[in-house]
Structures are given as C-alpha cells and as structure tokens.
Amino acid sequence: MEQNELRTELNPFEMLEELLWQEQFELIFPDSESDYKEEALQIRLIYLMNDAVESFLVFVNAKMTGQYQPDYEGELEAELSREDTEEGTTYVLVVHQGDSVVTLFFEDLKVETHLYRYGDLGHFWVKGYEYLRQLEYRIAILHTKCEYLGEDAASEEERKLAELVHFPPLNYACYPAVSQKYIVPMDGVWEPTEQAIFIMEELAAEANDHSLLWWLSFYRKHHGKGMSRLLAWMMHRIRHGAVIDLLIDKLMRTSEGYPVRIYHAEILMRAMQRKAELESLGKKVTLVREEPFTTAQDSVEYNVYLMIWKKKWGNRVVEVEHILDGY
Structure with missing residues (x-):
C-alpha cells in the first residue's frame, strides 16, 4: 500500500498473499494434545500483532503435512491452489522454508481480529523524555492498525491522529521508542505531511499555544531535518506542555472503548x-x-x-x- 492509503475492506486471500510476499509465516496451533496432522483444525497465521491489535488469518478445517519450522528466518517460497469437487472446495498452500516443505489443506480462510486499549500502554526501552517516546510508540501502532486493518478497525478520530506518524518532531526520527536496530525505516521520515501539520495546529489552537502555532506555520514552509529537530526540542519545553498533554489525553480517550488485557x-x-x-x-x-x-x-x-x-x-x-x- 502507498503512504496514507488505508485498506477499505479485508480480503483474507489478499492478506495471505501480502504476508507471504513479506516472507512472514508464523502459525499458531490450537491448544490440544491431539496430533494436528491427523485432525481437521482451525490453524491461525499471525497477520498483525502489537499493543493495539492481535489479528490472524484462520485456516478453517485445516490439515497439515510436512515439517513446520516455527523458528525459521529465511526466504520463503509459497504457492496457493484451489481444488473444486462435488464435495466442496479445498485450498492447498505449499510453503518452502528452506529445505523443509509444509503443506496446508483447508476449506476456507477468515480474518480474526481483537482490538485493545492502547492509550495507557508503553515500553521503557529507551531513556530520556520517556513520555514523548510513549507518544511516538502509540501513534506508530495506531497508524499500523489503520494501515493494515482499514476503516472498520479504527474510528474517524483514530485515523486522524494516526496521521501524526508523519510529523517528524514526534516520530521515530526524533523520539524513537526502540533502539535503532529494531526500527523499520519509513520513506520520507523527515518530511511532514500537510495533514500532520494541520492536526498539530489544531492541537496548539485548542491549547491556546500561539507561539507553537507561529512555529508550525513557519515549519510548513521551511521543514527539514534542522527545523524538525528544533520543534522536537520545543515538544519537551514546559511552555508547550499543554499541547503534549492534550495529545496524550486524546489518544487515551479515543482508545477507551476497547477492552483491556x-x-x-x-x-x-x-x-x-x-x-x-x-x-x-x-x-x-x-x-x-x-x-x-x-x-x-x-x-x-x-x-x-x-x-x-x-x-x-x-x-x-x-x-x-x-x-x-x-x-
């Protein structure tokens, strides 16, 4: 998907193709002492896992042959075929994990999604201005949820706040929540979108921070790494604290309707x-x-x-x- 493009509907077969193209294939088997190779089961494939969502593709009435390697981290080759008979439809997914081959036979593919409250979740993996790193983390997982699961998984307000992933003074360019080796690079990380700046202007106006409003207007015309770092410095100053508090509160309130683990x-x-x-x-x-x-x-x-x-x-x-x- 292109930047800022949200999925409008969930097609499980397209999602499976997407995972295999990304060489992601992590299965979860039912909690059972039975031999999953002999009985038809609902085997799940992890689609998206973060603090805001746990989402899976479910292979319905599945049987598996071959040797699945749960710790495999290499190139995948996969092929999906469909067999239609008088008894019904059977899909066959053949996945090569290096020298090992695993085959899944299943009758249907469904999406299973569980959404969770994320507004008060966080991790303290990087020191220094931890509250801003929590903001970066929450905005990032919210944006991922919106990008991968589409409109049905997020409210209008969530989709709006998710755009702040494209506001460099608050994204991983300036306040990464994880160490560098775990960061997945984003195209144009130092380039703010017009919508992201507009949302920050709305927050500054609501917080009556006229100084930050002026700087955001200037930033719209003169953005870049240097100006982004200057605004990032302003984000932890006392005089602009009301804007950050407002954003923290909005993320908390917009996620309150989701259940808590x-x-x-x-x-x-x-x-x-x-x-x-x-x-x-x-x-x-x-x-x-x-x-x-x-x-x-x-x-x-x-x-x-x-x-x-x-x-x-x-x-x-x-x-x-x-x-x-x-x-």
Whole structure:
C-alpha cells in the first residue's frame, strides 16, 4: 500500500498473499494434545500483532503435512491452489522454508481480529523524555492498525491522529521508542505531511499555544531535518506542555472503548495506590502498563510503571518508577 492509503475492506486471500510476499509465516496451533496432522483444525497465521491489535488469518478445517519450522528466518517460497469437487472446495498452500516443505489443506480462510486499549500502554526501552517516546510508540501502532486493518478497525478520530506518524518532531526520527536496530525505516521520515501539520495546529489552537502555532506555520514552509529537530526540542519545553498533554489525553480517550488485557490485578491495584499516594503529595503521575499478547508468546512480561512528572531547566521530564510484585 502507498503512504496514507488505508485498506477499505479485508480480503483474507489478499492478506495471505501480502504476508507471504513479506516472507512472514508464523502459525499458531490450537491448544490440544491431539496430533494436528491427523485432525481437521482451525490453524491461525499471525497477520498483525502489537499493543493495539492481535489479528490472524484462520485456516478453517485445516490439515497439515510436512515439517513446520516455527523458528525459521529465511526466504520463503509459497504457492496457493484451489481444488473444486462435488464435495466442496479445498485450498492447498505449499510453503518452502528452506529445505523443509509444509503443506496446508483447508476449506476456507477468515480474518480474526481483537482490538485493545492502547492509550495507557508503553515500553521503557529507551531513556530520556520517556513520555514523548510513549507518544511516538502509540501513534506508530495506531497508524499500523489503520494501515493494515482499514476503516472498520479504527474510528474517524483514530485515523486522524494516526496521521501524526508523519510529523517528524514526534516520530521515530526524533523520539524513537526502540533502539535503532529494531526500527523499520519509513520513506520520507523527515518530511511532514500537510495533514500532520494541520492536526498539530489544531492541537496548539485548542491549547491556546500561539507561539507553537507561529512555529508550525513557519515549519510548513521551511521543514527539514534542522527545523524538525528544533520543534522536537520545543515538544519537551514546559511552555508547550499543554499541547503534549492534550495529545496524550486524546489518544487515551479515543482508545477507551476497547477492552483491556487483564493480568495480575494485584500489581495494578498496588500501582494505583502508589499513584494516589504520590498525587496526595502534589505530584503529577501517569500510570503506564506493559502487557504480553493474549494469544502468541512474546518476550514481554506484564509490568506497571508510574511516570512522575518533574521540571528541569525549563524542560518537562519524568522519573520512571517500576511497580514490582510485593512492592
């Protein structure tokens, strides 16, 4: 898909072709002690996994032959065919993982999607102005959700805020949430779109930040790496904090309608108690959750953090407190 192009409808076979073209083939099998090679099952193929969404392609009534390599990381060759008989339709997917061949026989292909609240989720993988890195992360996963799953997976407000992935002072060009080796490069990362600048102007106007409005108008005509870095510096200044707070709040509110993955309620309760304790001392505190996926195994464990806001030489910074089990 081209930049800013959103999928209008989900065609599972086109999505499968897209995954195979990207050489992505990670299967999830049902929790069962039975031999999946002998029984017809619903085998799932991971389509998109991030904090905002877990989405799969489901092979309906599938049987598998050959040797699937779950840890394979190399080139894939795949071929999909269809066989129509009086008994019905059977699809045959043959995938070559190097020297291994795995074949899936299935009757239909469906999309399964689970959407989750992401407005208070984040990871503390990179130090320094962590709250801006959380913004970068949330905007990035929101944009990915909109790009891959289309209009039905996001509200109009979400699709609007997702455009801020093309605002360099807040994207990974200036505030990456992950280390450099994990960044997937984006074309024109230093080039803002007109829509992204307009959205930031709306936020600045709503926050009555006339100074930032002037700079955004200037940025529209003189954007580039140098000006992007200047505006990125402005994003953590106290005088422009209301704009950042407004954006954080909008992302939180637009995702509130989605369910929350529930883990270790006692840790979350302990974090809320600690948050209330700090707020009683006059401190501003933001709670951030870190969650593993519900369906597929990943390296992330459930964690709860508190960002304690502070002021330092005209900048807004946060002290991150990790709430541990048994705190």
